[in-house]
Amino acid sequence: MTTVVEATELVLGTARTYGEEYVIMEDSVGRVLAEAIVATRDMPPFNRVAMDGIAIDYAAYAAGQRHFEIEKRIAAGDPIGTLSDRHKAVEIMTGAALPTGANTVIPYEALTIEGNIAHIVADRVVQGQNVHTQGEDLQQGATVLDAGHLLRPADLALLATEGKTRVRVRRPPSFAILSTGDELVPIDQEPLPHQIRRSNVYAVQALLRQYHVQSTLLHLADDPEVMHNQLSALMGKVDAWICIGGVSKGKKDFLPQVLEALGVRKYFHRVAQRPGKPFWFGATDEIVVFALPGNPVSSIVGTVRYVLPWVRSCLGLSWDYSMPVQLAEPFRFDPPLVRFVESELQHDSSGVCRATPRPGHGSGDFTRLAFTKGFVELPAEKTLFQPGEVYPFWPFPTFVV
Amino acid sequence: MTTVVEATELVLGTARTYGEEYVIMEDSVGRVLAEAIVATRDMPPFNRVAMDGIAIDYAAYAAGQRHFEIEKRIAAGDPIGTLSDRHKAVEIMTGAALPTGANTVIPYEALTIEGNIAHIVADRVVQGQNVHTQGEDLQQGATVLDAGHLLRPADLALLATEGKTRVRVRRPPSFAILSTGDELVPIDQEPLPHQIRRSNVYAVQALLRQYHVQSTLLHLADDPEVMHNQLSALMGKVDAWICIGGVSKGKKDFLPQVLEALGVRKYFHRVAQRPGKPFWFGATDEIVVFALPGNPVSSIVGTVRYVLPWVRSCLGLSWDYSMPVQLAEPFRFDPPLVRFVESELQHDSSGVCRATPRPGHGSGDFTRLAFTKGFVELPAEKTLFQPGEVYPFWPFPTFVV
Numbered sequence: 138m139t140t141v142v143e144a145t146e147l148v149l150g151t152a153r154t155y156g157e158e159y160v161i162m163e164d165s166v167g168r169v170l171a172e173a174i175v176a177t178r179d180m181p182p183f184n185r186v187a188m189d190g191i192a193i194d195y196a197a198y199a200a201g202q203r204h205f206e207i208e209k210r211i212a213a214g215d216p217i218g219t220l221s222d223r224h225k226a227v228e229i230m231t232g233a234a235l236p237t238g239a240n241t242v243i244p245y246e247a248l249t250i251e252g253n254i255a256h257i258v259a260d261r262v263v264q265g266q267n268v269h270t271q272g273e274d275l276q277q278g279a280t281v282l283d284a285g286h287l288l289r290p291a292d293l294a295l296l297a298t299e300g301k302t303r304v305r306v307r308r309p310p311s312f313a314i315l316s317t318g319d320e321l322v323p324i325d326q327e328p329l330p331h332q333i334r335r336s337n338v339y340a341v342q343a344l345l346r347q348y349h350v351q352s353t354l355l356h357l358a359d360d361p362e363v364m365h366n367q368l369s370a371l372m373g374k375v376d377a378w379i380c381i382g383g384v385s386k387g388k389k390d391f392l393p394q395v396l397e398a399l400g401v402r403k404y405f406h407r408v409a410q411r412p413g414k415p416f417w418f419g420a421t422d423e424i425v426v427f428a429l430p431g432n433p434v435s436s437i438v439g440t441v442r443y444v445l446p447w448v449r450s451c452l453g454l455s456w457d458y459s460m461p462v463q464l465a466e467p468f469r470f471d472p473p474l475v476r477f478v479e480s481e482l483q484h485d486s487s488g489v490c491r492a493t494p495r496p497g498h499g500s501g502d503f504t505r506l507a508f509t510k511g512f513v514e515l516p517a518e519k520t521l522f523q524p525g526e527v528y529p530f531w532p533f534p535t536f537v538v
Numbered sequence: 539m540t541t542v543v544e545a546t547e548l549v550l551g552t553a554r555t556y557g558e559e560y561v562i563m564e565d566s567v568g569r570v571l572a573e574a575i576v577a578t579r580d581m582p583p584f585n586r587v588a589m590d591g592i593a594i595d596y597a598a599y600a601a602g603q604r605h606f607e608i609e610k611r612i613a614a615g616d617p618i619g620t621l622s623d624r625h626k627a628v629e630i631m632t633g634a635a636l637p638t639g640a641n642t643v644i645p646y647e648a649l650t651i652e653g654n655i656a657h658i659v660a661d662r663v664v665q666g667q668n669v670h671t672q673g674e675d676l677q678q679g680a681t682v683l684d685a686g687h688l689l690r691p692a693d694l695a696l697l698a699t700e701g702k703t704r705v706r707v708r709r710p711p712s713f714a715i716l717s718t719g720d721e722l723v724p725i726d727q728e729p730l731p732h733q734i735r736r737s738n739v740y741a742v743q744a745l746l747r748q749y750h751v752q753s754t755l756l757h758l759a760d761d762p763e764v765m766h767n768q769l770s771a772l773m774g775k776v777d778a779w780i781c782i783g784g785v786s787k788g789k790k791d792f793l794p795q796v797l798e799a800l801g802v803r804k805y806f807h808r809v810a811q812r813p814g815k816p817f818w819f820g821a822t823d824e825i826v827v828f829a830l831p832g833n834p835v836s837s838i839v840g841t842v843r844y845v846l847p848w849v850r851s852c853l854g855l856s857w858d859y860s861m862p863v864q865l866a867e868p869f870r871f872d873p874p875l876v877r878f879v880e881s882e883l884q885h886d887s888s889g890v891c892r893a894t895p896r897p898g899h900g901s902g903d904f905t906r907l908a909f910t911k912g913f914v915e916l917p918a919e920k921t922l923f924q925p926g927e928v929y930p931f932w933p934f935p936t937f938v939v
Contacts, residue, residue, distance in 0.1 A: 162725075166744050166936060180905060183732055187833075187902055189788035212790050214720025214760065217732045230788040232721050232832065234732040245787045274903040282908055289936045290744035291907035294834050297725045297737035319615025320633050324563075324698045331584055331618050331635040336698035343567050343691035359615065386646045387590035387631035389613050431633065432588075433695050463889035488864035488928045489889050501588055502675040504581060506692035507683055527889045535567060535690045 139405040140517075141475040144418065145456075147404045148427075148443050151420045152450035155376055156308045162296050165288045167349055168306035169452045174282040174299055179272035183217060184235035188267040190248060191226040191255045192239035195264040203257045207250075211236060226255055235268055242267035285453045307452050310376035310425075312345060312352035314338045315368075317383035317392060318431055319359040336503075337381050337436040344440050347534045348448050357383070361391045368399055377424060379444060382431025385415045392428055393417050401426050409517055410475040412500035413439045433503035438477045438512060441531050459529035462513065465491040468522040475517045479509040482530065492530050506533075540806040541918070542876040545819065546857075548805045549828075549844050552821045553851035556777055557709045563697050566689045568750055569707035570853045575683040575700055580673035584618060585636035589668040591649060592627040592656045593640035596665040604658045608651075612637060627656055636669055643668035686854045708853050711777035711826075713746055713753035715739045716769075718784035718793060719832055720760040737904075738782050738837045745841050748935040749849050758784070762792045769800055778825060780845060783832025786816045793829055794818050802827050810918055811876040813901035814840045834904035839878045839913060842932050860930035863914065866892040869923040876918045880910040883931065893931050907934075 139147070157171040186192065193205055205226035211218050213232030220227050220238035227236050235242070244267060247259030275281060281295050282288075288296075288304075296304060321335045322328050335356065342352050353375065357364045371378070383392035384406070397403060401419040408416045412435040417428035425447070429439035446456035462482065470476040480492035492513045497505035511532035515522055522528070540548070558572040587593065594606055606627035612619050614633030621628050621639035628637050636643070645668060648660030676682060682696050683689075689697075689705075697705060722736045723729050736757065743753050754776065758765045772779070784793035785807070798804060802820040809817045813836040818829035826848070830840035847857035863883065871877040881893035893914045898906035912933035916923050923929070 163740065163743065166747070178729075181902065182729070182734060185902060187900065189786050189791070210789065212720065212760070212788075214722075215732065216730070228789070230790055231786055232719050232783070269900065269902045273899050274905045281905065286908065289908075289934055290748065291741045291838055291904070291934055293744045294737040294741035294838070294904050295908060297740045298735050300725050300728075300735055302726050318633050319613065321615075324701050325703050327701075328579075328583070329617070331616065333583060334699050334701055336695040339564065339698045340692045340695035342564065343694045346567070347691065359613070382633070385590050385632055387613075388611065388629070389631055390590070437692050437695070460885035461887050461889050462885070484861035484863070484891065486862050486928065488862050488891050490885060490891055491889070498674050499588065499670060501582065501586060501670045503692070503695050504675045504682065507687065507690075507696060527887065533690055533692055 138407050138409045140409050144405055144408045144416070144443065145446070148418060148447050149450050149456055151425050152447055154307065154453070155310045155451060157305055158308045159303045160306055162293060162301055162304050165293065165296070165304045165306060166290055167347070168288050168304070169454060170282055170284050170286045170288060170304065171307045172305040173280050173284045174296065174301065176275050176277050176279050176281050177299060179277045180275040180298070181269050181271060181273065184271050185269040186229050186231055186233045186235055186242055186267065187269045188242055188244040189231050190229065190242055190244040190267070192220065192229045192235055192242050193226045194220065194223040194239055195241040195262070197224050198241065198257070198262050205255045205257070207253050207255055228255070240265055240268065287454060309348055309350045309448055310451050312350055313371055313375045313378045314341050314352050314354050315357050315378055315380045316354070317357045317359065317381065321356065337431070337433050340433070340437050341379055341381070341440045344437070344445065344534065345448070348445065348452070350448060359389050361395055364392070364395050365398060368395065372399070373423060375424070378426045379440065380426065380428040381436045384417045384428045384430055396426055396428065409473065410477065411472065412477065414474070416443070432500035434479065434497070434500040434506070437503070437506065441511070441533060442477065445534065458534070459514065459531045460490065461527045462490040462492045462530040464513065464522055464524050464526050464528060465493040466524055468494045468515065469520060470515060470522070471520050473517050476515040477512045478515065479505055479512050480530065481508065482510040482532070490530070492528075539808050539810045541810050545806055545809045545817070545844065546847070549819060549848050550851050550857055552826050553848055555708065555854070556711045556852055558706055559709045560704045561707055563694060563702055563705050566694065566697070566705045566707060567691055568748070569689050569705070570855060571683055571685050571687045571689060571705065572708045573706040574681050574685045575697065575702065577676050577678050577680050577682050578700060580678045581676040581699070582670050582672055582674065585672050586670040587630050587632055587634045587636055587643055587668065588670045589643055589645040590631050591643050591645040591668070593621065593630045593636055593643050594627045595621065595624040595640055596642040596663070598625050599642065599658070599663050606656045606658070608654050608656055629656070641666055641669065688855060710749055710751045710849055711852050713751055714772055714776045714779045715742050715753050715755050716758050716779055716781045717755070718758045718760065718782065722757065738832070738834050741834070741838050742780055742782070742841045745838070745846065745935065746849070749846065749853070751849060760790050762796055765793070765796050766799060769796060773800070774824060776825070779827045780841065781827065781829040782837045785818045785829045785831055797827060797829065810874065811878065812873065813878065815875070817844070833901035835880065835898070835901040835907070838904070838907065842912070842934060843878065846935065859935070860915065860932045861891065862928045863891040863893045863931040865914065865923055865925055865927050865929060866894040868925055869895045869916065870921060871916060871923070872921050874918050877916040878913045879916060880906055880913050881931065882909065883911040883933070891931070
């Protein structure tokens with residue numbers, strides 16, 4: 138049986154780029170930059186006044202002068218002015234450009250102003266204070282954001298500053314999500330007693346959407362010939378498939394043979410893990426195929442543990458988005474398999490992340506997923522896992538804290 | 539000056555509900571349920587076979603029988619069948635309904651099958667094994683998801699199972715995001731040497747969007763009369779305003795007086811914090827107004843620390859989404875103000891979350907925001923903060939791990 142480490146390597150070995158596209162800047166959160174953003178101006182672009190007050194030449198202050206006549210007023214948005222007399226002052230506002238000849242800003246809090254005369258009452262004035270110096274944060278030509286950067290909300294301020302109304306980003310691979318199983322009916326249909334509605338595909342689609350992956354849903358017939366025709370028609374239409382179900386040892390589990398008949402080269406079938414052991418993975422030059430077992434927890438865990446790392450790798454992000462957490466409770470698991478356990482996650486008052494296993498009633502029980510934040514990955518070599526031991530936690534990706 | 543605790547209480551005191559709306563299930567991630575989702579059927583809805591193999595009556599096995607004639611085959615999607623002879627077996631597939639009369643499933647791995655006879659080779663068979671019992675996960679009438687639940691990707695599988703093609707969710711308040719400052723030009727315009735492009739508003743809008751908040755952007759003129767007319771025309775159009783800039787002590791900072799002239803009742807002006815001290819907050823019966831100082835870091839921190847907690851509170855979520863983290867490096871801050879410091883966040887190998895302060899060059903320096911994941915909140919009472927001490931960390935909300 139393929140190990141989790143081997144399966145991960147084989148999956149990631151098929152990752153490649155899928156081109157680039159432009160998006161509107163406002164829609165770019167969660168996208169990966171395909172271009173480096175370079176500063177076209179210094180940041181700040183001028184000596185920017187950081188407090189409301191007066192701008193003076195520090196030399197006058199250093200020579201003992203405390204009363205300054207205000208020779209003019211400059212507001213934010215006014216062209217860069219000049220302090221014409223170095224013994225006078227310019228009354229000035231936050232965001233304005235410091236006038237030529239001035240180098241220090243005294244805030245109103247440190248002044249009394251009578252008529253046109255400002256009197257400095259502060260104990261201490263430092264040369265250059267309250268001036269955000271041109272180029273202090275970043276110099277013209279420097280990189281603001283690297284290509285490969287995953288855009289987050291605050292980054293949009295930087296894109297806007299550089300006038301990037303649209304942004305070149307990496308295109309994620311497109312997917313078809315393919316359900317199997319004659320017991321499944323569409324969600325708008327009332328199931329008969331032996332039927333259930335299709336459900337996993339929506340969770341898998343939503344997980345992919347967190348990375349702006351486009352996907353289409355399709356249901357495959359439990360008939361090898363019909364399935365062959367359906368999949369054949371899909372060739373060349375999307376970059377990757379996630380098949381859900383039909384990969385175990387059952388009489389109707391002919392998905393692997395259909396995939397191989399279509400020329401999809403098998404990389405592995407069955408991984409030493411629970412849930413998700415019957416996982417089949419293959420590829421052609423054109424498509425990559427993740428065939429996950431059909432139990433809800435198996436298909437969701439398989440997406441989080443293999444498909445999303447592959448998507449991240451295609452986008453040039455680090456594939457491993459797990460984080461080390463401490464186990465909050467003991468857990469026992471005997472079979473020599475890697476065990477993925479759905480877990481709650483708490484940040485305790487000492488700053489430690491603790492995962493509490495909530496395994497539910499097996500891989501068919503997805504009611505617990507609503508109360509868990511992801512899963513811990515417990516190694517195959519151990520059977521008894523103790524509180525305080527540290528293991529990787531794979532969060533279900535979503536913005537929610 | 540208002541303390542951070544007082545300001546938080548005053549802001550949250552104005553939170554209220556803003557109605558409900560329907561969304562397509564596929565678009566419901568990140569929305570808050572306005573309805574409880576109740577199980578219309580047991581989960582699973584029938585005794586669901588969890589492995590491929592044969593279904594038998596355990597009593598026959600217990601009585602010593604090891605060879606079972608296969609009387610029929612049942613696949614997933616077939617109507618619920620019957621084991622007519624309790625000394626025989628039904629060959630059965632994962633996902634199928636267990637036939638009446640059978641209670642235990644022996645997987646293929648534990649069998650040899652010759653012709654129509656299955657021979658059990660397993661050492662141990664447990665009554666009821668590999669059957670996912672009807673109602674084991676959740677019983678009909680039980681709550682699947684509570685009203686007030688924030689929907690995450692895996693929850694969509696539960697909504698789909700219940701046939702919720704559309705979902706009733708809480709409507710977040712709508713916002714206008716209002717920039718001020720004559721030095722600002724639109725992002726598609728080339729700024730003059732003393733000008734900069736509008737940028738903060740895009741970051742603030744993207745932060746709100748993480749909670750599906752709709753917002754419109756508008757620039758206010760640095761003229762009290764024009765501003766008054768612009769704001770007056772906006773009354774009744776949206777639920778809340780975020781004004782950015784124009785709230786300090788400068789000659790052009792007449793936003794507070796304009797707001798008060800419009801009948802917006804001031805709750806506070808100036809909070810004992812850095813950045814963001816000049817924060818003004820007020821409300822009428824119709825709108826809530828957050829007037830944040832205009833420096834990029836101030837407006838982003840103000841949004842994360844006050845606006846988003848208010849939005850969460852309006853949606854019925856816990857307002858405090860900070861998490862306790864350990865400081866990774868010492869930090870000194872003398873003024874008696876709460877200090878919000880942009881920080882990197884690492885999960886170290888012992889499961890501890892550590893924040894490394896990256897304060898940059900003051901609240902005008904937003905280049906560091908791209909490299910930080912949020913900010914730590916350091917109390918006003920201390921000046922020296924030591925590694926290992928635990929403080930709240932406010933993440934910039936985004937799905938990214």
